[in-house]
Amino acid sequence: MKTKNLFLLSVLIFVNSFTFSQNQNLYENTAEEKVLYDLIMAYRKQFDLPRIPISRSLNFVAHTHAIDLKNNYKHNDRCNLHSWSNKGNWTACCYTPDHANADCVWSKPGELTNYKHYGFEIAHWNPSGPTASSALNAWKKSPAHKNMIINKENWSDNEWKAIGIAIYEEYAVVWFGMEPDR
Numbered sequence: 352m353k354t355k356n357l358f359l360l361s362v363l364i365f366v367n368s369f370t371f372s373q374n375q376n377l378y379e380n381t382a383e384e385k386v387l388y389d390l391i392m393a394y395r396k397q398f399d400l401p402r403i404p405i406s407r408s409l410n411f412v413a414h415t416h417a418i419d420l421k422n423n424y425k426h427n428d429r430c431n432l433h434s435w436s437n438k439g440n441w442t443a444c445c446y447t448p449d450h451a452n453a454d455c456v457w458s459k460p461g462e463l464t465n466y467k468h469y470g471f472e473i474a475h476w477n478p479s480g481p482t483a484s485s486a487l488n489a490w491k492k493s494p495a496h497k498n499m500i501i502n503k504e505n506w507s508d509n510e511w512k513a514i515g516i517a518i519y520e521e522y523a524v525v526w527f528g529m530e531p532d533r
Contacts (some may be wrong), residue, residue: 377414378407384516387483387523391500391514394487398501406532408466409515412459413526415439417519420474432474432522435459460528466513468530471506473499475523486523499527 380388392402416435423436430445433456437443441462444455460470473496475486490496498504502511513528 377411380405380410380516381518383483384518387486387518387525388514388516390483390487391516391525394491395501400501403511403514403527404531406466406513406515406526406528408460408464408532409470409513409526409528410517411515412463412466412470413472413515413517413524414519415441415463416459416472416474416526417517417522417524420476420522420524421520426476432476433472460526466528466530466532468528470515470526470528471499471509472527473525476521477523478521480521481518481523483518483523486518500525 388405395402419436419439420432423438424432424434429447431448433444433446435441435444435456441459442455444452444459446452446456456472457469459472460466460468473490475481475489477485477489481489490500494504499506502509509527509529511527511529512531515526515528517524
């Protein structure tokens with residue numbers, strides 16, 4: 352009986368540590384995600400903009416969304432890459448080109464983490480898998496995404512104080528926040 356209890360305790364400890372390490376990865380950046388962070392910061396530096404601290408909360412949101420996109424997103428003209436499925440512990444959201452449902456996306460950090468401020472996302476899809484440089488180059492070619500990264504036009508009144516980054520399978524996702532992550 353004692354041996355069986357020790358075995359069950361060992362299995363329980365292994366499962367709990369495995370689950371923790373899986374969840375922990377949603378908060379941490381991979382080597383390629385760190386490259387993307389460095390490239391974004393170097394690009395911002397060209398415009399005399401400050402570095403943005405990495406946020407554990409926004410990293411979690413970015414990774415969660417990249418995984419949701421990979422597993423559940425269907426490319427269509429109605430709901431774009433900022434959309435969230437109904438297959439997770441969050442409110443489903445169809446983000447349309449007219450931005451009518453923006454609050455549903457912007458509120459995701461507060462819905463999923465302790466970051467109680469809006470977050471703003473850029474997302475990129477590459478069927479062969481994005482690299483840090485291919486994602487940034489795509490965003491630089493898109494005026495709306497470029498402006499968000501370098502705080503121009505619609506984003507000129509914002510100062511980014513938190514950033515989260517994820518690259519997963521075919522998706523690269525970056526979240527920006529105007530408040531530091533406590």
